[in-house]
Amino acid sequence: MLIVGERINTSRKVKGEAVIEAAVVRRDAEFFTDLARKQFEAGATYIDINCGTLTSGEPEAMEWLTKVVQETVDAPISFDTPNPAALEKGLAAYDTAKGQPLINSITAESQRYENVLPFVLKYQAKVIALAMDDTGIQQDPEKRLSVARKLISDLTAAGVALDDIYVDPLTFPIGTGSDVGLAMLDIIEKIAAEFPGVHTIAGVSNISHGMPVRKLLNQAMTVLALGKGLDAGIIDPNDRYLMALIYATEALLGKDEFSMNYITKSREGALEDL
Ligand code: THG
Numbered sequence: 001m002l003i004v005g006e007r008i009n010t011s012r013k014v015k016g017e018a019v020i021e022a023a024v025v026r027r028d029a030e031f032f033t034d035l036a037r038k039q040f041e042a043g044a045t046y047i048d049i050n051c052g053t054l055t056s057g058e059p060e061a062m063e064w065l066t067k068v069v070q071e072t073v074d075a076p077i078s079f080d081t082p083n084p085a086a087l088e089k090g091l092a093a094y095d096t097a098k099g100q101p102l103i104n105s106i107t108a109e110s111q112r113y114e115n116v117l118p119f120v121l122k123y124q125a126k127v128i129a130l131a132m133d134d135t136g137i138q139q140d141p142e143k144r145l146s147v148a149r150k151l152i153s154d155l156t157a158a159g160v161a162l163d164d165i166y167v168d169p170l171t172f173p174i175g176t177g178s179d180v181g182l183a184m185l186d187i188i189e190k191i192a193a194e195f196p197g198v199h200t201i202a203g204v205s206n207i208s209h210g211m212p213v214r215k216l217l218n219q220a221m222t223v224l225a226l227g228k229g230l231d232a233g234i235i236d237p238n239d240r241y242l243m244a245l246i247y248a249t250e251a252l253l254g255k256d257e258f259s260m261n262y263i264t265k266s267r268e269g270a271l272e273d274l
Contacts, residue, residue, distance in 0.1 A: 001246055001255075002232035004102070005044030006205060007035050008065065010053040024051050024061050032065060035071045040073040042237040044069060046102050048074065049090070050080035058083055062090035070095050078102040078128075078234070084115040091123050102126045104234075105168060106155070108133035108147050117158060126164045126197050128201055129155065132188065137170055141183040145190055152195055166201040166232055167191050173209035174217065181207060181221060185228045192229030201232035215239055223249050244271050 019213035023031040036047050047069050051061040062081065066089075069077060076099035079090045089104065094101050105128035106116040120127045127229060129151040131137075138144050148167050155165055169187035172180040184207075188200045207221045208214035219242050226249045227235040237243060247270070251262040265271055 002048040003044045004234040005039030005237045006234045007048040029068045032068045036069045036072045041239045044237040046210045048078040048080045059085040059089040063093045066090045068091040078104045080104040105130045106126045130168045139184045161198040165185045166199040171206040175210045189228040203234040211266040
């Protein structure tokens with residue numbers, strides 16, 4: 001599974017306080033060096049950067065965070081913003097020697113699609129395609145599926161490789177309806193079956209928003225989604241139990257030949273004291 005580390009996100013609060021946002025505002029490089037390094041060491045293949053809560057200066061913050069993260073770790077960045085100006089600043093500061101950037105995200109909203117596509121092409125980026133359009137986000141999984149299909153067809157027609165497209169079914173908090181988990185799983189399963197070679201990704205932690213013992217729901221949802229073919233996740237790689245479950249699940253699903261990765265992780269101590 002491609003792991004996109006979610007922890008550099010200004011909407012995250014620690015004990016009710018917007019400490020991430022405050023650290024961006026005061027340009028505390030050490031704070032983010034630490035967040036990036038810990039996620040990388042825990043197995044994040046991409047480091048997501050989201051400073052969308054800033055009411056002004058998001059592009060400059062994105063640029064600064066990009067520099068801090070890439071000076072710290074040898075991992076590519078996931079640019080998590082709907083703001084084309086922030087995307088532009090971040091990508092301009094990005095060192096492509098770190099690997100293909102990930103643009104998080106494009107949608108089928110006409111304006112957003114037009115704004116973001118040129119960056120995908122210019123930087124030969126991987127791109128997350130969110131299943132929403134000018135009508136907003138549809139609850140009905142069949143409607144979200146048709147938006148996802150349109151995005152896949154438009155992006156490939158524009159010259160984006162299937163292998164660079166990550167379809168995101170959109171993860172709703174389970175507190176908003178008993179069926180939202182099933183809808184997400186249904187979309188993942190159908191996209192994986194209909195479009196061999198395309199990827200699916202989800203911001204799994206959204207599922208637990210507003211619920212007690214969030215990690216438990218995130219862990220269970222990740223295992224279920226892997227079972228339906230999810231092959232990338234925007235998750236917390238510093239949740240050791242979640243990472244251990246991913247290794248175990250991949251072995252059980254035949255995605256880890258001879259369980260070599262599982263055994264290696266065990267030898268490295270990653271599965272101890274869970
Ligand atoms: N799809 C795409 N991008 C996304 C999302 C998505 N980006 C943002 C978000 N959703 C994914 N990132 C986060 C980051 C943090 C949290 C949720 C989603 C979060 N963290 C809590 C915290 O750190 O306090 C709780 C963590 C926990 O208890 O596990 O809520 O869906 N493309």
